[in-house]
Amino acid sequence: MSLRPALPETCVGLFMVGFAAVVGAATAAIPDSAYARVGPAVIPWAITAGLVFFGLLLAIQGLRGGWDHERDTQFDLRSLAWLGAGLILNLLLIDGVRFGETTLVPRVGFILSSTVMFFCTARAFGSERPIRDGLIGFTLAIVAYVGFDRVLGYQIGSGLIERFL
Amino acid sequence: MDTFGNLMQGFAIALTPINLMWCLVGVAVGTAIGVLPGLGPALTIALLLPITTKVDPTAAFILFAGIYYGAMYGGSTTSILLNTPGESASIVTSLEGNKMARRGRAGAALATAAIGSFVAGTIGTIGITFVAEPVVNFALKFGPAEYFSLMILCFITVSAVLGNSAVRGLTALFVGMFLGMIGVDNQSGQLRFTFGIVELYDGINVIVVAVGLFAIGETLWLAAMPKEKEEEPLAIKDSIMMSREDWRRSWKPWIRGALIGFPIGAMPAGGAEIPTFLSYSIEKKLSEKPEEFGHGAIEGVAGPEAANNASAAGVLVPMLALGLPTSATAAVMLSAFQSYGINPGPQLLSTNGALIWGLIASLYIGNVMLLVLNLPLVGLWVKMLKIPAPLMYGGILIFATIGTYGISRSVVDLILLYSIGVMGFFMRKYDFPTAPVIIGMILGPLAEMNFRQAMTISQGSFSIFFEKPLSLFLLMLTALALIGPPIWSYLRSRNRVAGA
Numbered sequence: 001m002s003l004r005p006a007l008p009e010t011c012v013g014l015f016m017v018g019f020a021a022v023v024g025a026a027t028a029a030i031p032d033s034a035y036a037r038v039g040p041a042v043i044p045w046a047i048t049a050g051l052v053f054f055g056l057l058l059a060i061q062g063l064r065g066g067w068d069h070e071r072d073t074q075f076d077l078r079s080l081a082w083l084g085a086g087l088i089l090n091l092l093l094i095d096g097v098r099f100g101e102t103t104l105v106p107r108v109g110f111i112l113s114s115t116v117m118f119f120c121t122a123r124a125f126g127s128e129r130p131i132r133d134g135l136i137g138f139t140l141a142i143v144a145y146v147g148f149d150r151v152l153g154y155q156i157g158s159g160l161i162e163r164f165l
Numbered sequence: 166m167d168t169f170g171n172l173m174q175g176f177a178i179a180l181t182p183i184n185l186m187w188c189l190v191g192v193a194v195g196t197a198i199g200v201l202p203g204l205g206p207a208l209t210i211a212l213l214l215p216i217t218t219k220v221d222p223t224a225a226f227i228l229f230a231g232i233y234y235g236a237m238y239g240g241s242t243t244s245i246l247l248n249t250p251g252e253s254a255s256i257v258t259s260l261e262g263n264k265m266a267r268r269g270r271a272g273a274a275l276a277t278a279a280i281g282s283f284v285a286g287t288i289g290t291i292g293i294t295f296v297a298e299p300v301v302n303f304a305l306k307f308g309p310a311e312y313f314s315l316m317i318l319c320f321i322t323v324s325a326v327l328g329n330s331a332v333r334g335l336t337a338l339f340v341g342m343f344l345g346m347i348g349v350d351n352q353s354g355q356l357r358f359t360f361g362i363v364e365l366y367d368g369i370n371v372i373v374v375a376v377g378l379f380a381i382g383e384t385l386w387l388a389a390m391p392k393e394k395e396e397e398p399l400a401i402k403d404s405i406m407m408s409r410e411d412w413r414r415s416w417k418p419w420i421r422g423a424l425i426g427f428p429i430g431a432m433p434a435g436g437a438e439i440p441t442f443l444s445y446s447i448e449k450k451l452s453e454k455p456e457e458f459g460h461g462a463i464e465g466v467a468g469p470e471a472a473n474n475a476s477a478a479g480v481l482v483p484m485l486a487l488g489l490p491t492s493a494t495a496a497v498m499l500s501a502f503q504s505y506g507i508n509p510g511p512q513l514l515s516t517n518g519a520l521i522w523g524l525i526a527s528l529y530i531g532n533v534m535l536l537v538l539n540l541p542l543v544g545l546w547v548k549m550l551k552i553p554a555p556l557m558y559g560g561i562l563i564f565a566t567i568g569t570y571g572i573s574r575s576v577v578d579l580i581l582l583y584s585i586g587v588m589g590f591f592m593r594k595y596d597f598p599t600a601p602v603i604i605g606m607i608l609g610p611l612a613e614m615n616f617r618q619a620m621t622i623s624q625g626s627f628s629i630f631f632e633k634p635l636s637l638f639l640l641m642l643t644a645l646a647l648i649g650p651p652i653w654s655y656l657r658s659r660n661r662v663a664g665a
Contacts, residue, residue: 012595016336023343026358037625038617040350040357043609047346050339057332067330069596075389083388087381087583090566095576114566118559124388127555140560144567153219154571 006066013059020051079124086120089113095157109159114141172294175522179530184227187220188527191228192534195235200243200546201557203383206236207493207603211375212568214497217504223520225505227527229498230481234286234528237474238535241278242546245271245466246398255473257441261458261465263399268461272403277415277463278470279539280407283532284416285423285471289478290528292427293485297514297525300486304511309618310629314639315433316612319489321643322434324601326650333597341605344369351610352617364577371500373569374606375493377582378599380565382589384558389590398550405540415467418448422471430479433491437476444472478528485521487511488611493600496607 027044061067093116096107118137119130127133146165149156156162178184198204210229217225244259245266258278265274307315324334347358348368359365407415425447426440448468449458458465483489488509490496502509507517514521539546569582592599623629631637 009595012591023358026360030357031355038620040353040355043342043613043616044346044357047339047342050335051343054332054336054339058336061332067333067596070594074391076391077389079388079392080385083385086562087586091576091579091583094566094570094579095574110567110570114563117562117566121384121388121559121562122555125555125558126392127553133555133559136556137559137563140563144563148567148571152216154215154567155574156567156571157574 004065005063007062009066010059010062013055013057013062016055016058017052018055020048020055023051024048079126082120082124086117086124089120090117107159109162110156111138111141111145111159111161113159114144168295168298171518171522172526174519175524175526176529178223178519178523179227179526184224184523184527185530187224187227188231188531189534191231192235192238192531192538195232195237196239196242196535196538196546197235197549198232199236199239199241200549201239201552202243202247203387203558204561205379205494206233207375207497208379209236210494210497210501211372211379212564214372214501214504215568215571217501222502222505222507222517223523225501226498226520226524229501230524230528231531231534233477233494233498234474234531235535235538237286237477238279238282238539239546241282241466241470241473242275242539242543243550245274245278246401246547247396247550256438257445257469258466258473260445261462262470264459264461265463265466266399266401266461269402270461270463271399271401272405273407273411273463274461274466275401275543276405276407276540277411277467279536279543281415281419281422281467281471282474282539283536284419285426285473285475286478286532286535287529288420288423289427289430289475290525290532292431292475293478293481293528294525296431296482297486297521300482301511301514304487307511307635308633309615309622310633310636311639313612313615313619314630314636314643315487315489316608316615318639318643318646319433319483319491319608320601320605320612321646322432323436323491323604324598326434326646327436327438328598328601329596331647331650333595334601337592337597337599338601338605341374341602342609344374344602345606345609346613352614362577364573364575369581369606370572370578371497371603371606372572373578373582374585375497375603376565376569377585378589378592378602379493380561381583381586382593382599384561385586385590386593387554387558398547401544401547405543411463414453414463417451418444418464418468419471421447422468422473423475426472426475426477427479430476431482432479433483433489436492437473440472440476441469444468481528484509485513485524488513490604490607493603496600496603500607 027041027048030041030044032039032041090113092105093108093113094110096103097105115134115137118140119133122133145156145162148154194209195206198209209232240255241258244255245262248259248263262274262278265271320338324338325331328334347365349366350357356366422444425444429440445465445468448464449455452458452462452464454462480492480495483491484495484499488499490499499509566579569578572578589599619629630640
């Protein structure tokens with residue numbers, strides 16, 4: 001067994017211990033109930049304990065050389081940036097962003113924000129045909145909207161394009 | 166009433182035109198998502214969960230079960246023609262199936278996979294028909310203590326025994342249980358883990374977690390991979406038929422695969438990986454031509470593919486008879502019962518007999534439909550493999566977004582969805598299994614409920630879990646499952662050192 005510590009795996013373990021601390025703090029905040037024999041905090045404490053225990057085990061495994069996983073693959077950061085941009089733009093645009101009374105980002109609705117997301121995703125997967133991607137994304141978003149909002153009866157809400165459908 | 170009479174009544178329900186339509190839609194959608202790499206039944210059923218508010222339970226479960234069975238058929242097409250298995254249980258099929266396709270025998274490989282799936286799926290469904298009632302009759306004697314112990318056994322087997330690492334599987338399980346605890350506690354009315362966010366008071370929807378892990382996480386992961394030239398599906402050069410020789414070499418592996426797959430799938434551990442690998446190695450041993458293995462032996466497609474489908478059927482036994490999900494897909498289906506206000510468990514067969522028997526009957530019908538969809542019409546599905554990746558993943562994200570946003574029109578759900586996607590990405594990177602997250606999330610609160618009931622009966626004493634013989638037995642099995650494998654491998658490595 002290699003005894004050279006593996007930094008990423010150790011960090012994963014420590015991250016889990018940190019996460020367990022957050023869960024533990026949230027558990028401590030659960031008020032106890034006098035009615036139930038097993039209060040609402042009992043299982044959450046067990047979960048906290050489990051997370052601490054396995055987080056520590058992961059960290060120890062990390063210090064003892066880590067475990068087998070995708071180590072060597074170089075991530076395509078440009079692709080991830082495009083995809084991340086698509087997801088974040090979708091979050092901002094779908095419902096707009098308001099701060100008190102002022103509108104920081106206007107609400108454009110599902111169809112246009114999804115078209116933007118589709119466009120960015122296609123870029124992330126190496127497409128170099130922006131016009132095709134935009135058109136297909138737009139069409140697919142309309143199909144999804146009509147299918148879910150009109151046929152299945154979900155409430156997707158209105159937007160710049162939705163109001164004309 | 167006897168099983169046969171019940172089943173006939175089930176057919177009367179499943180054969181109505183509207184339910185036949187749901188079954189056809191289900192198996193067609195299932196085959197499509199099975200063919201497309203990266204999409205699975207858990208994700209698809211999760212996205213369709215909201216229809217539970219629109220259609221009656223029988224229709225919804227016929228649809229879901231069709232998707233579940235269809236995905237198993239579709240997955241084999243991809244692993245034969247593309248060598249990138251759509252779902253993990255198809256890995257074994259690609260070992261020999263892809264080699265056969267490369268030798269120009271794609272048609273025979275597809276035929277033995279589809280017919281084998283049909284044979285095994287039907288044997289598995291017969292298994293469900295006759296095993297469900299005895300299991301229910303046995304389980305009706307269970308009290309909360311037995312149930313709790315059974316769930317603990319299920320937790321340990323799905324996360325610690327299956328998969329590469331017990332530590333990582335159990336970590337994933339605890340994360341899932343944490344997610345399941347979020348929201349108002351039903352018994353005490355207290356808020357748990359809501360961090361002051363109003364949108365979390367009702368808990369996190371399983372749609373958000375399943376779609377986040379399986380759609381967003383998968384898309385992030387594939388985007389991060391270095392882009393290689395896209396793999397073209399192999400052409401089907403021969404006709405989709407089996408020669409007399411192929412039949413002779415296939416039928417025994419089908420039966421053996423089904424007999425291996427169904428019982429393993431029906432055990433509380435579930436999973437299709439073990440039976441498919443087991444079937445592969447058995448067929449390799451029994452084959453008249455073991456030298457063909459590794460170069461496209463038809464037995465190596467027929468056996469594992471049958472085992473895969475039979476174990477998928479087996480997983481439905483604990484799901485329907487005990488309310489115990491042993492795969493991510495079963496856990497999502499279980500949450501569909503909950504959204505109808507139906508309590509899954511042994512009483513299901515008596516309280517909702519028509520639903521369950523209609524569902525079982527539709528599995529027989531779905532298998533016949535799938536045989537037609539996957540033999541003469543296989544060319545249609547192969548065309549789907551030619552969809553370019555940029556368009557496919559863009560489309561997946563659109564449907565993932567609308568399915569999640571449609572739940573409550575809340576951006577908070579979308580933020581959660583994408584965050585869980587990022588978590589899925591890192592879980593993939595560091596080789597954490599994802600199914601325990603979904604199972605922990607659905608089964609965690611149910612285990613808590615049984616724990617509380619048991620402790621109320623025992624007036625706060627833990628001894629109830631050890632005094633009931635069956636509960637004690639289940640806990641001993643759990644301990645064995647947990648400590649057995651490490652001890653076994655320790656003994657084996659010591660023997661090897663001693664022998665060397």
